Amino acid sequence: MIRRDVLRGGAALAVLGGSAGGLFAQTQTAPTPAPDGAAAPVAAAPFGFESVVGIAKDLSGSSYAAPQMTLRGTFAKLTYDQYRAIRFRRDRDPWGGLPNFAVDLLPPGMIYTQPVEINIVENGQPRPLPFNLDTFEFDPKLFPEGIDTTEVEGLGWSGFRLRAPLNRPDFMDEFVVFQGASYFRAVARGTIYGLSARGLAIGTGSSAGEEFPLFRTFWIHRPQPGDRMVRVNALLDSDSVTGAYEFLMEPGADTVIQVRCALFPRRELQNVGIAPLTSMFWFSPADRPGIDDFRSAVHDSDGLQMLTGEGARLWRLLSNPANLQISAFQDSSPRGFGLAQRARSFDDYRDTEADYQDRPSAWVQPVSDFGRGSVTLVEIPVRNEFNDNIVSYWQPAQALAANQRADFAYDLIISKLPPDNPPLARAMRTMSGISVNAADWRTYNIDFSETQIGALEPQLVVQASAGKIGAVHAVRMPEQDLFRLAFEFTPGNATLAELSARLVGPDGPISETWLHRWTSG
Template sequence: MQSRQTAFPFCTFLPRATSAILTTLLVLTASWAQAQDQRFTHSVVIDAARTLSESRYRPLEAVPDALLSLNYDQYRSIRYRKGAAIWGGTPTRFSIEFFAPGNLYDTGVDISIVENGQALPIPLTEDAFEGVSDEIGEILTSIAKVAGFRLHYSFNEDYQDEFVVFQGASYFRAVSEGQSYGLSARGLAIDVAEPSGEEFPIFREFWIERPSSRADSIVVHALLDSPRVTGAYRFGIYPGAPTRMDVEATLFARSQLNHIGIGTLTSMYTFGSMDAPDVPDYRDAVHDSNGLAIINGQGEYIWRPLNNPRALQISAFMDYNPQGFGLMQRHRELRDYQDLEAGYHRRPSAWIRPVGNWGEGHVVLTEIPTPSEFNDNIVAYWRPATPLVPGEPFRFAYHMSWPDERPLPPEFGRVARSAYGIKLAEPYPQMVIDYSDMPAGIHVDDIVFNVSLSRGRVIETVAQANHLNGVRVVLTFDPQGSQLSELSIRPTYQGEAIGETWLYRWTNG
């Protein structure tokens, strides 16, 4: 599998804490230690986040230069020793391995293991990591911090598979059985694509509960911190097909936050059927996700193909109490990509289903130009309309899954393919949308395709049966000199939707 690092925009942090702030942090640490002498519950994390929000933000301390100077290959050679895995070789079906700090991971985090209600720091010995020199091994032991961790689970009796990773800022990712890593999620996003720059919260401490020998789920708690907000997170994690997570969070604002992202997903889209690569490529498509899927508060199923634009593009889908959204990797066959190494057809999708009412806001899709498949350039999240303010805890929860695809109602048209071209002999743009699995017994001539353009005019809409037990729709339009137009197609029969609403932002060039 190819490796890719997420590119982080420049982020300005507050100055180092003064002596008074350091005193506050020492008191805070003592209070956490006292709490850990008692029985650990999630309230310990909530209390820590609340107390932390009452002092100024202090960035994590950078690890020694010897670790920062490791090149990519040197860092990649460092592996946590299998024999040192937490709960390895025990009846517990889960085990934990850790990532060393170094290279791009310039800070370390604290991790505790919770057993019998008591939280204890993870043990790190000089031989915990393989592929390191004696000097690097001693440094890793002395700082007693790691860059993150991965969870393994026994899907069968013979082997434990890695299926979840928490590493870097508030990033985490997961796979289901038979998948390989692709898109990532974040605990929280702040000011994505704002001119002032994006702020990247961090998980600065984790607590991992030991499951019983019969348990098929595991609980991870995390303390989030950032210059303007703190938070307490609880992840109930269920490996399988698909892997699922129950996420609960309580945020405490240090200052007012007008732009946050909940259920944030980060992915990569370089090219596909909607846009050709800038340079010749033997592959038909290169992406971790190829569409944004939404079920809005009115129950409308929406499909928005992704794009690698020439300039930054931000789309907002206004809603009230959304039912779900996510980034999908809809094409699941090797022939869709022709990449034997990357295995893009095995990359997971991610689906967010809100718990309770999320109120007014919008799903945001940010598409960033990129020349390389090694850069994440797609961000999707829910942005609440109400700002976060100090003194008022902000709570939210959602169910998250990592499936191959989101479920649709039976006999409901799914957008299987979207393509773009120019009409033969005429200079008009054409959109080709293939629907699969349309309802049986409905003739294509009886389907009404509701088409709208924000700019320009429709030349013609042609629909015909396709090879996917569905319909191909060809939309030809005249932009009338516009450089941008929002397109929409919704198939209906007798006034009822019988397939996904297809949306796309067309740009000239």
């Protein structure tokens, strides 16, 4: 066990680490002499975000040592179905049956090979939760030979999930899960799991390879019976950076997660992503080359929605490219961005199992000033729906300096659609195909919501960075409350072209700006 004492504002921060005791922190104030000269009892200071900041800063001064565990016996060869058949026993909830929140601890195995230390914070003080196999039930149908309890030495938790009466008052739905590297997923009322968030992205899409920081320790604060929010602190660690995180989460029709972090780079970080989101896009009516599938669309998100620092609203269609694509939308002090699932009807997919129409959207709303940088979109080729291939994040213009603290704060809002809803027409659906007039032209149909257009006869503004645009026209669809902007495009000799379209009225734009990247692949 290693002990390091670091003074923080007159308080001694004791950091304990090691495979036996785990990595956690306790704070205590310096003893004050009593009137009779004897030392007064030590008063424990509440554990919180700055406690984790002290741990992260101290840890950044040493080389990264990845936590490891050896999966033995049953845990070394779990199938997907077997892993799902290991269930947390609700009577082992460390919160003991609160009416408003519950916590499940998650087992190791399959792809989860790094142990995660979990602490419960009660009355401002943390206590570690050692791994205990008795907290799980193993479905005998998938484990007919049972479990050898001698196999658990050295195992640890892989994460946790939180529950609340999200969809109805008499049932505790899971609404957020932290598991794997720095990944976490959340849902809002009436939605199911889809896209994921992460604590930090490093080197995403780079030729040098991506680095995946790990939330190695969590501190879960026990809420009071009437609380609507639950607080979680986390320690992030990797080769390049350490970080202290705080998540203040309120589940509901919109699940709101207030995030703040303090990062301590071990080296200069240039290709770093703040508030990263990860999703899946295979195909849609706008982009399905060579796809032979009975469904009309398969995706967890269909577009990147942005609200720039100057107030411009952009909608960038997602794609499944033939080759890796990285797009950067430069901005200063962005007001919001996120991955959205706008196609919300069963008829958009006709999938009775995946229910893609119920996947949530995620919106990042900066609280601190993000400064100059870019909303970055990474699109990776996939051949099925089983791998995430879309990543978006904020990349600061300036690298994060080594050995200097960098703070960020933002709200992550999980909902059916992003909460930014101005009086502008939205691009609700895009369809594309070979033109009936010429094989080297493509037809695009963009269906905007018509409510904001009304009786106006907007100017149709369509542009391309390469090639030619033709046959631009509009069709009103009053029965569907849609306004269709249609055009044709030919690339000529170009292999890539950036397309944009918007509707403009007498006083300026009356729609968001639709964006799409065409490639020859």
